[in-house]
Amino acid sequence: xxxxxxxxxxxxxSRSEKGGRVHAVDGISxxxxxxxxxxxxxxxxCGKTTTLRSVAGLEAPDAGEIKVGDRILFSSERKIRVPAxxxxxxxVFQSYAIWPHMNVFKNVAFPLEVDRTKKLSxxxxxxxVERVLAVVQLDELAGRQATDLSGGQQQRLALARALVxxxxxxxxxxxxxxxxxxxxxxxxxxxxxxxRELGITAVYVTHDQIEALAxxxxxxxxxxxxxxxxxxxxxxxxxxxxxFVANFIGTTNFLxxxxxxxxxxxxxxxxPSGGLEVSSPAPLAxxxxxxxxxxxxxxxxxxxxxxxxxxxxxxxxxxxxxxFLGEVVDHLVSVDGVEIRxxxxxxxxxxxxxxxxxxxxxxxxxxxREDL
Ligand code: ATP
Numbered sequence: 001x002x003x004x005x006x007x008x009x010x011x012x013x014s015r016s017e018k019g020g021r022v023h024a025v026d027g028i029s030x031x032x033x034x035x036x037x038x039x040x041x042x043x044x045x046c047g048k049t050t051t052l053r054s055v056a057g058l059e060a061p062d063a064g065e066i067k068v069g070d071r072i073l074f075s076s077e078r079k080i081r082v083p084a085x086x087x088x089x090x091x092v093f094q095s096y097a098i099w100p101h102m103n104v105f106k107n108v109a110f111p112l113e114v115d116r117t118k119k120l121s122x123x124x125x126x127x128x129v130e131r132v133l134a135v136v137q138l139d140e141l142a143g144r145q146a147t148d149l150s151g152g153q154q155q156r157l158a159l160a161r162a163l164v165x166x167x168x169x170x171x172x173x174x175x176x177x178x179x180x181x182x183x184x185x186x187x188x189x190x191x192x193x194x195x196r197e198l199g200i201t202a203v204y205v206t207h208d209q210i211e212a213l214a215x216x217x218x219x220x221x222x223x224x225x226x227x228x229x230x231x232x233x234x235x236x237x238x239x240x241x242x243x244f245v246a247n248f249i250g251t252t253n254f255l256x257x258x259x260x261x262x263x264x265x266x267x268x269x270x271x272p273s274g275g276l277e278v279s280s281p282a283p284l285a286x287x288x289x290x291x292x293x294x295x296x297x298x299x300x301x302x303x304x305x306x307x308x309x310x311x312x313x314x315x316x317x318x319x320x321x322x323x324f325l326g327e328v329v330d331h332l333v334s335v336d337g338v339e340i341r342x343x344x345x346x347x348x349x350x351x352x353x354x355x356x357x358x359x360x361x362x363x364x365x366x367x368x369r370e371d372l
Contacts, residue, residue, distance in 0.1 A: 001201045002032040002055070002169055007064035009050050024050040025061070026225030032169075032203060032218070037195055039204045041212040042222030043248065048205040051222075052171050055203065056091055057084030068169055090167030090200075092159050092175040098146045105129060105142040108160045115165070132160045135190050137183075152179045156187070163194060170195070170202040176211065188214050209249045213237060221245045239281065242369045246293040253299075253340050254368075255292045259284050265362060273335045274314025276360055280367035290367045296330060296343035298364035304355040315358040319350050333358060 007028050010021035025047040032038040040048040053059040055066055057073065060081060066074040068089075073082045099107050108129045112120055120128070133139045136156040141149065146157060155178045162170060176184045176191075192215050195202050206212055212219050213233040220230045221244075229241040240246035243254065257271035266279040269290060278292050304316070317335035329349040331342045333356055342358065350356060 001034040001036075001069060002038075002203065003065075003067045004031075004051070004055065005029050005065040005067075007051065007054060007066065008062045009047075009054055009059060010062055023225045025054065027064075028220075028222070028225070028227050030220050030227065030230060032201055034201050035196070035199045036217040037192065037202045037204055037215055039206060039212045039216040039219045040222055041206060041209060041219050041248075043207055046222040047225040048207075048222055049173055052173050052203060052205050055169075056089060056171055057082060057087050088167065090162040090165055090170040091173075092162045092171070093173045094175075094177055098149075098154055098157050098161070100145075100147045102146055103142070104133065104138055104144050104146060104149070104157060107146050107157055108132060108164050111161060111165055128164055129160075132164045132194075135163070135194050136160045136187070137190075152183065155179065159191070163198070163200075166198050166200065168201065170200050171205075172202055173205045174207075175204075184211075191215065213249070221248060223248075239366065240293060240368055241281070242371065243291055243293070244371070246366075246368050250295060251341060251343075252293045252295050255294065255338070255340075257290060257292065259286050259288045259290060262286055266365075266367070271338075273338045276365050277362035278365040278367055279363055282367075284367065291370055293366050293368045294360055294364055296341040297328070298361060299340065299342045300359040300361070301331065301333070301342045301344055301348075301350065302357045302359075303350050304357055313357060315360070317356055317358065319352050319354045319356060321352055322349060324349070331356075 007025050009025040010023050013020055013022050028051065040051055042048055050059060054061045061074060063076040065072065072080050073087055074080060102110060109125050112118060112125045112128065130139065133142055136159055138153060138156055138160060149157060155175065159175050176187050179187060188211060204215060216233055218230060219233055219236050220227045221236060223244050229236055229245045236245060237249055240249065246252045255271050257269040257276065259267045260270045261268045262284055267284045269276045269278050269292065276292060315335055317333045320332045320334050323330045327346055328343050329346050331350060333340045333342050340358065
């Protein structure tokens with residue numbers, strides 16, 4: 001549906017920076033399958049918006065190719081650049097533009113009324129507008145002047161106006177950023193449901209990893225103008241390819257050590273606090289220094305009551321502090337001066353000062369690359 005190949009976009013650097021240009025997008029490639037929600041996820045300044053604006057036609061890339069279906073929208077080699085208004089894409093950006101002189105209903109109905117290719121009857125338009133307004137929870141405000149809406153309501157109106165066109169490709173740049181936490185969560189589900197029901201293909205830009213995990217079919221994790229990993233939400237969470245990805249998505253612990261022995265499943269690694277059986281996506285060599293990522297919820301924690309000595313056991317430590325997070329509790333456990341975060345259900349919460357043993361299931365101890 002959408003194919004972006006070797007896309008490069010640079011900007012002149014500001015006077016304070018020495019020489020050269022800012023590589024906002026540094027040769028990225030990805031494909032989006034029809035009907036999928038594809039998310040560009042990464043920290044501020046990593047090039048997500050520039051990528052999306054290039055697809056929209058609002059930025060002129062330096063190099064690469066952008067195709068939607070069989071249509072080439074941009075090609076540096078063939079010197080093609082289709083203007084934004086001829087690309088036929090739906091867009092909702094952080095800075096949404098609504099028509100101030102129209103009411104809510106009219107704002108959404110207007111693009112359908114003026115689109116001669118759709119040839120919809122008055123009742124069909126009404127039906128579609130009402131459906132979309134219900135989804136974004138603006139149905140009760142249909143008669144209100146657009147300028148009398150709150151920021152969050154205006155953002156939902158902008159979303160409704162793009163959705164009502166049922167575009168073949170919808171570009172969304174942080175469309176939920178102005179909503180409060182509760183509404184944001186509801187809208188995630190609604191937006192995902194609508195996108196699936198209407199079979200819309202969407203590219204979604206966010207720096208919010210929870211939003212990306214909840215909504216996407218595929219996530220591309222971006223760092224400094226490049227894509228570090230593309231995968232299903234579960235894969236990027238459970239199989240992060242790099243330290244950056246593991247750190248950016250969710251919470252994790254990094255442990256460093258040396259490969260003692262290579263095994264069929266991965267390796268045995270010696271760390272200053274104890275030995276670990278680890279999994280690795282790539283072959284490891286004996287003696288190699290490795291970084292291991294393990295998520296707090298995957299570590300097993302057992303209180304050692306009665307002061308029973310655990311002869312020769314690794315990973316004996318003490319709970320330094322704990323934080324109640326609702327359903328779960330995070331514990332900071334110190335093992336030989338190394339601090340490790342361990343998450344467990346609130347019902348199993350362990351008070352500070354308690355001696356504990358930690359266990360690290362091999363399948364969750366992943367060797368990650370320091371950089372890609
Ligand atoms: P955010 O989440 O903060 O919007 P982003 O990941 O979308 O960040 P971009 O807006 O794509 O990042 O910016 C990528 C890089 O390009 C940044 O270093 C930014 O300062 C730079 N940049 C973007 N637009 C311009 C411009 N018009 N002129 C110069 N530099 C720019």
